[in-house]
Amino acid sequence: MLTFFKSKYYLKDLIPNDYIDIHNHLLPGIDDGAKTVAETTILIARMKEINIAGAIATPHTYKGYWNNRASSIKNAYDNATEINSNTSFLKGYASEYMLDATLIERINKETLLYIQNPYILVELPLFNNPIDLYEMLFELKSKEYKIIIAHPERYLYFHNDFRKFNKLKASGVYFQLNLLSLTGYYGKEIQKIAETLLENDMYDFTGTDIHNEKHIDELIKKPILFSKKNKIGDLLQKNTVFNNSSFFKYNVT
Structure with a gap:
């Protein structure tokens, strides 16, 4: 009797050597990610285990929950990079x-x-x-920002009609895949949507969205079942454009 196995592999085996993570919560004490510099240092060491070369830190800014300003983010970045082992890994902050x-x-x-x-x-x-989603995107674009939409696969109100993803992408934004979505960490429905977006070449960049060691354990231990391994590899490669760039850092007093 023949038995068929669905191919599986691990993200750590696909991440290129110069991969830069552009979505994470590594900075200490300013959102729901790392709480201390010591925790930041641990998370960075663990991220290196999966071949991540560096990261641009992206703490939340969300009024009423995480009331960050450029100054609070810079201070947290400065605190984190006082540790020499963190300095080469953290390439900048946003x-x-x-x-x-x-x-x-x-x-x-x-x-x-x-x-x-x-x-x-x-x-x-x-x-x-948001009922005024496209009006707000227009306002951002009028300031000449290029907008990367974090984890579009996680917005449940788009799931009932794939044309909503097409409309959002057609508005001129970029899509960033949460790598955890491919492991099923957020549930099977979100995993399926992520795979469909990936299949249709909708994503432009990737990010880990790491908040804690549990997230890293998931990325290390949970296999990916998406059949087209090359599509994931090609997408991961796109983040390497951030490796040799001059990152914008604010001088805030």
């Missing part, structure tokens, strides 16, 4: 901005933190579709 009315107010008063000029990382509410 933020994962919640797209809401307060962000639109902010862009009229100050410059947002770039992942790399002019790319910014933006998240949407997980459960409620």
Whole structure:
């Protein structure tokens, strides 16, 4: 009797040597990620285990939850990079901005933190579709930002109609895949949507969205079952463009 096995592999075997993570919560004490510099150092050491060469730190900025400013993010970055082993890994800092009315107010008063000029990382509410989504995206684009949408596969209100993903992508934004989505960490439905977006070449970049060691354990130990291994490898390679770039750092007093 013949038995057929679905191919499986691990992300650590696909991540290129010069891979830069552009979505994570490594900076200490300013959001729901690392709480201390010691924890930051541990997370960085563990990320190196899966061949991640470096990261641009992206703590949350979300009014009412994580009221970060450029100054608080810079301070956390400076604290983290006082440890020599962290300095070479942390290539710069930006933020994962919640797209809401307060962000639109902010862009009229100050410059947002770039992942790399002019790319910014933006998240949407997980459960409620903003009714003015495209108006807010227009406002950001009018400031000449290039918008990377964090983990589009996790926005449940797009799941019932794939054309919603097509419309969002057609608006001129970039899609960033959470690597944890491919392991089933957020559930089978989100994993399936991630695989469909990947199959249709909708993603532009990837990120770990690491908050803690549990996330790293998942990336190390959980196999990927998506059949087209080369598509994941090609997508991971796109992040290497951030490796040799001059990252924008704010001089904040």
